[in-house]
Protein backbone atom coordinates (compact mmCIF):
# COMPACT_ATOMS: atom_id res chain seq x y z
CA UNK A 1 0.00 0.00 0.00
CA UNK A 2 1.55 3.34 -1.06
CA UNK A 3 1.57 5.76 1.88
CA UNK A 4 1.69 8.88 -0.23
CA UNK A 5 0.85 9.80 -3.83
CA UNK A 6 2.55 12.68 -5.66
CA UNK A 7 0.93 13.01 -9.09
CA UNK A 8 3.35 14.83 -11.40
CA UNK A 9 1.97 13.48 -14.69
CA UNK A 10 0.29 16.75 -15.64
CA UNK A 11 -1.36 19.90 -14.32
CA UNK A 12 -4.63 18.38 -15.60
CA UNK A 13 -4.77 15.99 -12.61
CA UNK A 14 -5.89 18.50 -9.96
CA UNK A 15 -9.12 17.87 -8.01
CA UNK A 16 -11.68 20.67 -7.48
CA UNK A 17 -11.17 22.52 -4.19
CA UNK A 18 -13.88 22.80 -1.51
CA UNK A 19 -14.56 26.36 -2.69
CA UNK A 20 -15.04 25.11 -6.25
CA UNK A 21 -17.40 22.35 -5.12
CA UNK A 22 -19.46 24.82 -3.06
CA UNK A 23 -19.68 27.19 -6.04
CA UNK A 24 -20.74 24.31 -8.29
CA UNK A 25 -23.45 23.25 -5.87
CA UNK A 26 -24.87 26.77 -5.66
CA UNK A 27 -24.39 27.84 -9.27
CA UNK A 28 -27.19 29.80 -10.97
CA UNK A 29 -27.92 27.89 -14.19
CA UNK A 30 -30.04 27.92 -17.35
CA UNK A 31 -30.07 26.16 -20.74
CA UNK A 32 -26.94 27.52 -22.46
CA UNK A 33 -28.08 26.35 -25.90
CA UNK A 34 -31.65 27.74 -25.93
CA UNK A 35 -30.63 30.82 -23.90
CA UNK A 36 -27.47 31.86 -22.05
CA UNK A 37 -26.51 30.18 -18.79
CA UNK A 38 -25.96 33.18 -16.45
CA UNK A 39 -22.83 31.73 -14.81
CA UNK A 40 -21.34 30.79 -18.18
CA UNK A 41 -22.04 34.36 -19.31
CA UNK A 42 -20.23 35.72 -16.25
CA UNK A 43 -17.20 33.54 -16.96
CA UNK A 44 -17.16 34.44 -20.66
CA UNK A 45 -17.49 38.14 -19.89
CA UNK A 46 -14.60 37.93 -17.40
CA UNK A 47 -12.39 35.98 -19.81
CA UNK A 48 -13.05 38.48 -22.62
CA UNK A 49 -12.01 41.26 -20.23
CA UNK A 50 -8.86 39.49 -19.01
CA UNK A 51 -7.74 38.59 -22.54
CA UNK A 52 -8.64 41.95 -24.09
CA UNK A 53 -10.92 40.39 -26.73
CA UNK A 54 -14.48 41.28 -27.70
CA UNK A 55 -16.09 37.96 -26.77
CA UNK A 56 -15.50 34.50 -25.31
CA UNK A 57 -17.06 31.03 -25.42
CA UNK A 58 -16.81 28.21 -22.86
CA UNK A 59 -15.88 24.83 -24.41
CA UNK A 60 -15.49 21.37 -22.82
CA UNK A 61 -11.76 21.02 -23.52
CA UNK A 62 -8.65 22.70 -24.90
CA UNK A 63 -8.62 20.24 -27.77
CA UNK A 64 -12.12 21.35 -28.81
CA UNK A 65 -11.12 24.98 -28.30
CA UNK A 66 -8.23 24.64 -30.73
CA UNK A 67 -10.27 22.59 -33.21
CA UNK A 68 -13.13 25.11 -33.30
CA UNK A 69 -10.70 28.04 -33.65
CA UNK A 70 -8.78 26.46 -36.55
CA UNK A 71 -11.96 25.42 -38.33
CA UNK A 72 -13.55 28.89 -38.02
CA UNK A 73 -10.45 30.53 -39.51
CA UNK A 74 -10.00 27.80 -42.15
CA UNK A 75 -13.60 27.35 -43.26
CA UNK A 76 -12.75 27.01 -46.97
CA UNK A 77 -11.73 23.64 -48.46
CA UNK A 78 -8.02 23.46 -49.29
CA UNK A 79 -6.95 25.63 -46.34
CA UNK A 80 -3.55 25.16 -44.69
CA UNK A 81 -2.36 26.11 -41.20
CA UNK A 82 1.27 26.76 -40.23
CA UNK A 83 2.05 25.36 -36.78
CA UNK A 84 4.93 24.10 -34.65
CA UNK A 85 6.51 20.68 -35.20
CA UNK A 86 6.08 20.07 -31.45
CA UNK A 87 2.75 21.84 -31.08
CA UNK A 88 -0.06 20.24 -29.13
CA UNK A 89 -2.47 20.77 -32.04
CA UNK A 90 -0.12 18.81 -34.33
CA UNK A 91 1.01 16.06 -31.97
CA UNK A 92 -1.68 15.47 -29.33
CA UNK A 93 -5.07 16.26 -30.85
CA UNK A 94 -5.57 13.16 -33.04
CA UNK A 95 -5.01 15.26 -36.16
CA UNK A 96 -8.52 16.60 -35.64
CA UNK A 97 -8.01 19.69 -37.80
CA UNK A 98 -7.46 17.30 -40.74
CA UNK A 99 -9.63 14.29 -39.90
CA UNK A 100 -12.63 16.44 -38.92
CA UNK A 101 -11.92 19.81 -40.53
CA UNK A 102 -10.06 18.86 -43.71
CA UNK A 103 -7.40 21.46 -42.88
CA UNK A 104 -3.85 20.72 -44.04
CA UNK A 105 -1.05 21.16 -41.45
CA UNK A 106 2.31 22.64 -42.49
CA UNK A 107 4.83 22.36 -39.67
CA UNK A 108 7.78 24.61 -38.93
CA UNK A 109 10.45 23.40 -36.47
CA UNK A 110 9.87 24.48 -32.87
CA UNK A 111 13.06 25.88 -31.34
CA UNK A 112 14.04 24.88 -27.80
CA UNK A 113 12.60 28.16 -26.53
CA UNK A 114 9.18 27.33 -28.00
CA UNK A 115 9.39 29.80 -30.87
CA UNK A 116 9.46 29.12 -34.60
CA UNK A 117 11.90 31.22 -36.65
CA UNK A 118 9.83 34.02 -38.20
CA UNK A 119 11.67 33.75 -41.52
CA UNK A 120 10.88 30.00 -41.64
CA UNK A 121 7.21 30.76 -40.94
CA UNK A 122 7.23 33.26 -43.83
CA UNK A 123 8.97 30.71 -46.08
CA UNK A 124 6.20 28.20 -45.29
CA UNK A 125 3.44 30.52 -46.51
CA UNK A 126 2.17 29.24 -49.86
CA UNK A 127 2.62 31.45 -52.94
CA UNK A 128 -0.91 32.19 -54.20
CA UNK A 129 0.47 32.01 -57.79
CA UNK A 130 0.83 28.26 -57.25
CA UNK A 131 -2.81 27.82 -56.27
CA UNK A 132 -3.32 25.16 -58.97
CA UNK A 133 -1.11 22.82 -56.90
CA UNK A 134 -0.78 24.41 -53.45
CA UNK A 135 -3.21 24.47 -50.51
CA UNK A 136 -4.00 28.04 -49.39
CA UNK A 137 -2.36 29.25 -46.19
CA UNK A 138 -5.00 30.90 -44.01
CA UNK A 139 -3.74 30.61 -40.42
CA UNK A 140 -0.64 30.59 -38.22
CA UNK A 141 -0.80 28.91 -34.79
CA UNK A 142 1.48 29.61 -31.82
CA UNK A 143 1.45 27.93 -28.38
CA UNK A 144 2.16 29.90 -25.19
CA UNK A 145 3.57 28.42 -23.08
CA UNK A 146 5.03 25.85 -25.47
CA UNK A 147 4.25 22.71 -23.50
CA UNK A 148 6.33 19.99 -25.09
CA UNK A 149 9.96 20.21 -26.03
CA UNK A 150 12.48 18.53 -28.22
CA UNK A 151 14.53 16.32 -25.98
CA UNK A 152 18.02 16.42 -27.44
CA UNK A 153 19.71 13.05 -27.80
CA UNK A 154 22.78 12.35 -25.68
CA UNK A 155 25.08 12.33 -28.66
CA UNK A 156 24.05 15.75 -29.95
CA UNK A 157 25.98 18.98 -29.43
CA UNK A 158 24.84 19.21 -25.85
CA UNK A 159 23.83 16.28 -23.71
CA UNK A 160 21.36 18.56 -22.03
CA UNK A 161 17.67 18.69 -22.82
CA UNK A 162 15.59 21.63 -23.72
CA UNK A 163 12.59 22.06 -21.49
CA UNK A 164 8.81 22.31 -21.78
CA UNK A 165 6.64 25.15 -20.58
CA UNK A 166 8.61 27.82 -22.44
CA UNK A 167 7.16 31.35 -22.63
CA UNK A 168 6.73 33.29 -25.87
CA UNK A 169 7.35 37.01 -25.39
CA UNK A 170 4.82 39.66 -26.38
CA UNK A 171 7.41 41.08 -28.81
CA UNK A 172 7.85 37.74 -30.58
CA UNK A 173 4.08 37.22 -30.76
CA UNK A 174 3.66 40.73 -32.20
CA UNK A 175 6.26 39.92 -34.90
CA UNK A 176 4.33 36.81 -35.95
CA UNK A 177 1.11 38.84 -35.85
CA UNK A 178 2.64 41.45 -38.17
CA UNK A 179 3.73 38.68 -40.54
CA UNK A 180 0.21 37.22 -40.52
CA UNK A 181 -1.32 40.62 -41.33
CA UNK A 182 1.27 41.26 -44.08
CA UNK A 183 0.08 38.09 -45.83
CA UNK A 184 -3.63 38.41 -45.03
CA UNK A 185 -3.53 35.47 -42.57
CA UNK A 186 -5.08 34.99 -39.12
CA UNK A 187 -3.16 34.17 -35.91
CA UNK A 188 -4.46 31.69 -33.31
CA UNK A 189 -2.69 31.10 -29.99
CA UNK A 190 -3.06 27.84 -28.11
CA UNK A 191 -2.96 29.52 -24.72
CA UNK A 192 -3.62 26.42 -22.66
CA UNK A 193 -1.07 27.79 -20.15
CA UNK A 194 -1.15 31.50 -21.07
CA UNK A 195 -1.61 32.41 -17.40
CA UNK A 196 1.65 30.59 -16.60
CA UNK A 197 3.38 32.65 -19.29
CA UNK A 198 1.82 35.85 -17.97
CA UNK A 199 2.99 35.22 -14.41
CA UNK A 200 6.46 34.03 -15.46
CA UNK A 201 7.04 37.01 -17.76
CA UNK A 202 5.26 39.57 -15.58
CA UNK A 203 3.20 40.56 -18.64
CA UNK A 204 -0.62 40.75 -18.59
CA UNK A 205 -2.50 38.05 -20.53
CA UNK A 206 -4.17 40.67 -22.76
CA UNK A 207 -0.72 41.94 -23.83
CA UNK A 208 0.53 38.46 -24.68
CA UNK A 209 -2.61 37.89 -26.80
CA UNK A 210 -2.77 41.38 -28.37
CA UNK A 211 -1.67 40.23 -31.83
CA UNK A 212 -3.91 37.14 -31.85
CA UNK A 213 -7.20 36.94 -33.75
CA UNK A 214 -8.22 34.09 -31.41
CA UNK A 215 -6.91 32.10 -28.46
CA UNK A 216 -7.88 28.98 -26.52
CA UNK A 217 -7.26 29.26 -22.76
CA UNK A 218 -7.41 26.20 -20.49
CA UNK A 219 -9.13 26.52 -17.13
CA UNK A 220 -8.45 22.88 -16.31
CA UNK A 221 -4.64 23.04 -16.23
CA UNK A 222 -2.61 25.27 -13.94
CA UNK A 223 -5.76 27.13 -12.88
CA UNK A 224 -7.06 23.88 -11.44
CA UNK A 225 -10.69 23.99 -12.60
CA UNK A 226 -12.17 20.49 -13.05
CA UNK A 227 -13.28 21.03 -16.65
CA UNK A 228 -13.04 23.29 -19.62
CA UNK A 229 -11.43 25.96 -21.70
CA UNK A 230 -12.51 29.30 -23.12
CA UNK A 231 -11.91 30.54 -26.65
CA UNK A 232 -11.70 34.29 -27.17
CA UNK A 233 -11.82 36.54 -30.23
CA UNK A 234 -14.01 39.03 -32.07
CA UNK A 235 -17.80 38.95 -31.68
CA UNK A 236 -18.20 37.58 -35.22
CA UNK A 237 -15.54 34.91 -34.60
CA UNK A 238 -17.25 33.78 -31.38
CA UNK A 239 -20.67 33.76 -33.07
CA UNK A 240 -19.32 31.33 -35.69
CA UNK A 241 -17.47 29.37 -32.98
CA UNK A 242 -20.71 28.93 -31.01
CA UNK A 243 -22.39 27.31 -34.03
CA UNK A 244 -19.40 25.02 -34.66
CA UNK A 245 -19.32 24.07 -30.96
CA UNK A 246 -22.91 22.86 -31.31
CA UNK A 247 -22.04 20.99 -34.52
CA UNK A 248 -19.26 19.17 -32.65
CA UNK A 249 -21.60 18.29 -29.80
CA UNK A 250 -20.07 20.80 -27.42
CA UNK A 251 -23.24 22.80 -26.76
CA UNK A 252 -24.03 22.16 -23.09
CA UNK A 253 -27.16 22.85 -21.10
CA UNK A 254 -26.82 23.94 -17.41
CA UNK A 255 -23.06 24.44 -17.88
CA UNK A 256 -22.93 27.05 -15.14
CA UNK A 257 -22.15 24.20 -12.76
CA UNK A 258 -18.73 23.87 -14.48
CA UNK A 259 -18.25 27.59 -15.06
CA UNK A 260 -18.79 28.34 -11.37
CA UNK A 261 -15.71 26.26 -10.51
CA UNK A 262 -13.75 28.02 -13.26
CA UNK A 263 -14.65 31.43 -11.79
CA UNK A 264 -13.26 30.27 -8.43
CA UNK A 265 -10.11 29.01 -10.18
CA UNK A 266 -9.63 32.37 -11.91
CA UNK A 267 -10.05 34.21 -8.62
CA UNK A 268 -8.00 31.94 -6.36
CA UNK A 269 -5.40 30.08 -8.41
CA UNK A 270 -3.76 32.57 -10.74
CA UNK A 271 -1.73 33.98 -7.82
CA UNK A 272 -0.55 30.45 -6.98
CA UNK A 273 1.13 29.93 -10.35
CA UNK A 274 4.29 31.73 -9.21
CA UNK A 275 4.69 29.15 -6.44
CA UNK A 276 4.22 26.36 -9.00
CA UNK A 277 7.09 27.80 -11.01
CA UNK A 278 9.31 28.10 -7.91
CA UNK A 279 8.63 24.47 -6.96
CA UNK A 280 9.38 23.39 -10.53
CA UNK A 281 12.70 25.22 -10.41
CA UNK A 282 13.49 23.64 -7.00
CA UNK A 283 12.69 20.17 -8.35
CA UNK A 284 14.70 20.76 -11.57
CA UNK A 285 17.77 21.93 -9.65
CA UNK A 286 17.51 18.92 -7.34
CA UNK A 287 17.12 16.48 -10.23
CA UNK A 288 20.10 18.08 -11.95
CA UNK A 289 22.29 16.99 -9.01
CA UNK A 290 21.32 13.32 -9.39
CA UNK A 291 23.75 11.05 -11.27
CA UNK A 292 22.07 9.49 -14.31
CA UNK A 293 19.73 12.39 -15.10
CA UNK A 294 20.33 15.19 -17.59
CA UNK A 295 18.24 18.36 -17.85
CA UNK A 296 18.58 22.03 -18.50
CA UNK A 297 17.43 23.40 -15.14
CA UNK A 298 18.17 26.97 -16.27
CA UNK A 299 15.55 26.56 -19.02
CA UNK A 300 12.73 25.82 -16.57
CA UNK A 301 10.55 28.93 -16.76
CA UNK A 302 7.15 27.69 -15.61
CA UNK A 303 5.73 24.39 -14.30
CA UNK A 304 6.94 21.78 -16.81
CA UNK A 305 10.24 19.88 -16.65
CA UNK A 306 11.62 17.41 -19.22
CA UNK A 307 14.71 15.39 -18.46
CA UNK A 308 16.72 12.52 -19.90
CA UNK A 309 17.78 9.30 -18.20
CA UNK A 310 21.29 9.04 -19.63
CA UNK A 311 22.94 5.90 -21.00
CA UNK A 312 24.65 3.97 -18.21
CA UNK A 313 22.23 5.19 -15.50
CA UNK A 314 21.36 2.61 -12.85
CA UNK A 315 17.82 2.28 -14.30
CA UNK A 316 16.24 2.85 -17.71
CA UNK A 317 13.52 5.51 -17.95
CA UNK A 318 10.87 2.81 -17.99
CA UNK A 319 12.23 1.05 -14.90
CA UNK A 320 12.70 4.38 -13.12
CA UNK A 321 9.03 5.28 -13.72
CA UNK A 322 7.95 1.91 -12.34
CA UNK A 323 10.23 2.28 -9.30
CA UNK A 324 8.87 5.77 -8.60
CA UNK A 325 5.30 4.54 -8.93
CA UNK A 326 5.97 1.94 -6.24
CA UNK A 327 6.78 4.88 -3.96
CA UNK A 328 3.68 6.83 -5.03
CA UNK A 329 5.41 9.19 -7.47
CA UNK A 330 3.56 9.40 -10.82
CA UNK A 331 5.45 10.84 -13.80
CA UNK A 332 4.95 10.78 -17.61
CA UNK A 333 7.43 8.81 -19.71
CA UNK A 334 7.73 10.81 -22.97
CA UNK A 335 10.15 8.57 -24.91
CA UNK A 336 12.56 5.66 -24.41
CA UNK A 337 14.89 7.96 -22.48
CA UNK A 338 12.91 11.07 -21.51
CA UNK A 339 10.45 11.83 -18.74
CA UNK A 340 8.18 14.81 -18.05
CA UNK A 341 7.04 16.11 -14.68
CA UNK A 342 4.53 18.91 -14.20
CA UNK A 343 3.95 20.91 -11.02
CA UNK A 344 0.48 22.15 -10.02
CA UNK A 345 -1.08 23.90 -7.03
CA UNK A 346 -1.76 20.60 -5.25
CA UNK A 347 1.94 19.71 -5.09
CA UNK A 348 3.60 20.91 -1.86
CA UNK A 349 7.26 21.68 -1.17
CA UNK A 350 7.29 18.56 1.00
CA UNK A 351 6.07 16.59 -2.05
CA UNK A 352 9.00 18.03 -4.02
CA UNK A 353 11.49 16.95 -1.33
CA UNK A 354 9.90 13.49 -1.12
CA UNK A 355 10.06 13.20 -4.93
CA UNK A 356 13.76 14.10 -4.95
CA UNK A 357 14.50 11.53 -2.23
CA UNK A 358 12.71 8.83 -4.25
CA UNK A 359 14.69 9.71 -7.39
CA UNK A 360 17.95 9.66 -5.41
CA UNK A 361 17.17 6.32 -3.81
CA UNK A 362 16.17 4.78 -7.15
CA UNK A 363 19.24 6.00 -9.05
CA UNK A 364 21.97 6.03 -6.40
CA UNK A 365 20.70 3.78 -3.63
CA UNK A 366 21.12 6.64 -1.14
CA UNK A 367 18.07 6.88 1.15
CA UNK A 368 17.49 10.39 2.47
CA UNK A 369 16.21 10.70 6.04
CA UNK A 370 13.95 13.71 5.38
CA UNK A 371 12.43 11.96 2.36
CA UNK A 372 9.59 10.65 4.55
Ligand SMILES: Cc1ncc(COP(=O)(O)O)c(C=O)c1O
Pocket residue numbers: 012060061062063064088089143145147190192193218220228229
Ligand atom coordinates in the same frame (compact mmCIF):
# COMPACT_ATOMS: atom_id res chain seq x y z
C1 LIG B 1 -0.60 23.08 -24.90
C2 LIG B 1 -1.89 22.32 -24.80
N1 LIG B 1 -2.92 22.66 -25.60
C3 LIG B 1 -4.10 22.01 -25.55
C4 LIG B 1 -4.29 20.97 -24.68
C5 LIG B 1 -5.62 20.23 -24.70
O1 LIG B 1 -6.35 20.42 -23.58
P1 LIG B 1 -7.43 19.30 -23.17
O2 LIG B 1 -6.63 18.23 -22.51
O3 LIG B 1 -8.35 20.02 -22.24
O4 LIG B 1 -8.11 18.84 -24.43
C6 LIG B 1 -3.24 20.57 -23.81
C7 LIG B 1 -3.35 19.45 -22.85
O5 LIG B 1 -4.14 19.10 -22.17
C8 LIG B 1 -2.02 21.25 -23.89
O6 LIG B 1 -0.98 20.88 -23.10
Ligand SMILES: C[C@@H](O)[C@H](N)C(=O)O
Pocket residue numbers: 009010011012088092147
Ligand atom coordinates in the same frame (compact mmCIF):
# COMPACT_ATOMS: atom_id res chain seq x y z
C1 LIG C 1 -1.97 15.46 -23.71
C2 LIG C 1 -1.11 16.06 -22.71
O1 LIG C 1 -0.02 16.65 -23.32
C3 LIG C 1 -1.78 17.14 -21.94
N1 LIG C 1 -2.05 18.25 -22.83
C4 LIG C 1 -0.82 17.48 -20.84
O2 LIG C 1 -0.09 18.47 -20.98
O3 LIG C 1 -0.75 16.76 -19.89
